[in-house]
Amino acid sequence: SPSMARVGGSGGGRSPRPEPRIIGSDLSSPDNVFKCCDTNDVGLLDVHEAKFAFNAFGLFPDLEYLQDWMGDGDGLSLAGFKELLRKKMASAPTSMRRPRAIPFARRGVSLRQLNSLQETFVNSGWISAKCQVFNAEHQAEIKEGKVWALGDNLYALDRFV
Incomplete structure (x- = not known):
């Protein structure tokens, strides 16, 4: 069987590799999906990140709809995303619904x-x-x-x- 190289950490005079951000695997969890889609790790989803987050729950709004949903703020916080998701899961038209998409x-x-x-x-x-x-x-x-x-x-x- 092949030898498995050690991944990450330091050793042998090499500089340590930064540890990857741990993201939960449960994609039915708004918390995990938010973390996946917050690509710059600032705690806010911009309109493009939010689009992917909603896609993970089977909602596929156009960017114009999404921008309207989000308002004029800096982005969606986790609490804001969860609240908006709850509302839109109950009210979004069937034309915006499709099978869930895995976040990038x-x-x-x-x-x-x-x-x-x-x-x-x-x-x-x-x-x-x-x-x-x-x-x-x-x-x-x-x-x-x-x-x-x-x-x-x-x-x-x-x-x-």
């Missing part, structure tokens, strides 16, 4: 995980070695079209991890 900050975690998998298994050569052994052992079936040859990519991880 949560998608970034997935991308970070994919990058980690790429580094650990693909770039290290581990999956390439596994695929070479598999392809050599199944050469006849691959030629006959009964089995697909495996390449050193993330798709091959299903078989080995």
